[in-house]
Amino acid sequence: MSLPERLQPPVRVLMGPGPSDIHPNVLEAMGKPTVGHLDPYYLEIMDQLQQMLRTLFQTQNQMTFAVSATGSAGMEAAFVNLVEPGDRVMICVNGVFGSRMVDVATRCGAEVKTVERPWGEVFSVEDLAPLLDQFQPKVVGIVQAETSTGANQPIPEIANAVHQANAMLIVDAVTALGGMPVKVDEWGVDVMYSGSQKCLSCPPGLAPITFNPKAVDVILNRRSKVQSWYLDVSMLASYWGSERVYHHTAPINMSYGLHEAVRLVLAEGLDVCFARHQLQHQALKAGLAAMGISFAAQDGHQLPMLNAVTIPHGVDDVTVRKGLLERFGIEIGGGLGAFKGKVWRIGLMGYAARSNNVLLLLAGLEQLLAEQGVSLEPGASIAAANQVYSAGR
Numbered sequence: 001m002s003l004p005e006r007l008q009p010p011v012r013v014l015m016g017p018g019p020s021d022i023h024p025n026v027l028e029a030m031g032k033p034t035v036g037h038l039d040p041y042y043l044e045i046m047d048q049l050q051q052m053l054r055t056l057f058q059t060q061n062q063m064t065f066a067v068s069a070t071g072s073a074g075m076e077a078a079f080v081n082l083v084e085p086g087d088r089v090m091i092c093v094n095g096v097f098g099s100r101m102v103d104v105a106t107r108c109g110a111e112v113k114t115v116e117r118p119w120g121e122v123f124s125v126e127d128l129a130p131l132l133d134q135f136q137p138k139v140v141g142i143v144q145a146e147t148s149t150g151a152n153q154p155i156p157e158i159a160n161a162v163h164q165a166n167a168m169l170i171v172d173a174v175t176a177l178g179g180m181p182v183k184v185d186e187w188g189v190d191v192m193y194s195g196s197q198k199c200l201s202c203p204p205g206l207a208p209i210t211f212n213p214k215a216v217d218v219i220l221n222r223r224s225k226v227q228s229w230y231l232d233v234s235m236l237a238s239y240w241g242s243e244r245v246y247h248h249t250a251p252i253n254m255s256y257g258l259h260e261a262v263r264l265v266l267a268e269g270l271d272v273c274f275a276r277h278q279l280q281h282q283a284l285k286a287g288l289a290a291m292g293i294s295f296a297a298q299d300g301h302q303l304p305m306l307n308a309v310t311i312p313h314g315v316d317d318v319t320v321r322k323g324l325l326e327r328f329g330i331e332i333g334g335g336l337g338a339f340k341g342k343v344w345r346i347g348l349m350g351y352a353a354r355s356n357n358v359l360l361l362l363a364g365l366e367q368l369l370a371e372q373g374v375s376l377e378p379g380a381s382i383a384a385a386n387q388v389y390s391a392g393r
Ligand SMILES: *Cc1c(COP(=O)(O)O)cnc(C)c1O
Pocket: 018, 070, 071, 072, 073, 075, 097, 143, 145, 146, 147, 172, 173, 174, 175, 195, 204
C-alpha cells in the first residue's frame, strides 16, 4: 500500500449546526507545545479555564469544569450523576436533543415521562405544570437552544416552576453558550452543560459543565455509585480540584484551544458578543426574506446562532447544499428528523457570526436558487442585509 498524502483539509466556511468556524487564535493555541497533564503550567491553565468558564456560565459554582469529550458527554455527565435507577425524570421534547435526553435518562434506569411541543415551538410553564404536579419528578431536562429546530427556549420561568415542584433542572446549553445570555445563578439552573464547537469557535472535544451546590449535595448523597466511571464528577472533582488526583489524561492541547476560545469571548465582552450574534442573525434574516425564505421556528423565539429556514417549494435540498459546498466552500446543515428535506440549518456561531460569511452565503444561495428556477431579484438579498448593517452602525 502506498502511503497517503500528508493531510491537507479544504478550508471551509462552517455555517452549519456545528462545528462552526474555528477562530485562528484557537488553532494556533492548539499547536503549542504539549506539557504533562500534571505539569504546574497545565494546572494553572486548568484553574484559569475554570474561572473563565464560571464567568461565561455566569455562576459562582465551584464545580465548573470541562468534561474531556463532546457535548453529548456533557449531557450524559449531567444525567448519570444526578439520576439513580428508579428516579423519576421529566424531559421536555421539541426536537432531536430533547429526545436524546430521554434516551440518556432511560439508560440511567430512570422512570421517564415527557412533555412535548411541536418542532420549532417552545414550552411555557403551563405546558409543564400538570406533569410536574402529578409525576413529582426528581429531575427535569430542557434544551435552551434546540439546534434541530432553531427554537429559543426561555429558561427563567421554567426554572422557577421546576423548583417550586421541588425538582432539579438540567439545561442543555450546547448551542446557547457564548452566543446568547445563559445565567446559571440568576436563573437557578442546577446543572448546565455545553460543547466547545458551537458558539465557542473551538473544535469539538470538550464539554464545559457546571453543577450548583444543591446538585453536588445530591451527588454526594447517592445511594448507588455513578454507573459511569469516566463521568463520575466526584472523581473528576478531585482532578480539577486542589487534590489533583490523576483520573484520566486530560486532552492538553484541546484545553489550550478552549482556554483561548473562552478568553476571546470574554475579551470581546459577553454583551458585545451576544449583540454581534443578533446583528448577524437580523442581517441574514433580511437577506433571506428578500428571497422569500422564512424561518421554521416560532415567531419571537428564533435563535440568533441557528437559523432553521424553510426550503422554498420546488427547490432540491441536496443540490443546493452540494452547490454551496463545492462552488462556494460553505457548509450549511440539512434538516433532521421531522425537518429532513424541508429545512436548512444555517449556523451563525461564534467566529462564524460575521458579515463576510452572511454576505457570501446570501450571494451563493441567490445564484443556486436562481439556477433552480426560483424567481428573484439579483442582489436584493445582499442589499437587504447591508441595510441592516448600516442601520446597526
Ligand atoms: C450539538 C448538540 C449536542 C451534542 O453535542 P456533540 O458535541 O455533538 O456531542 C447536544 N445538544 C445540543 C443542543 C446540540 O446542539
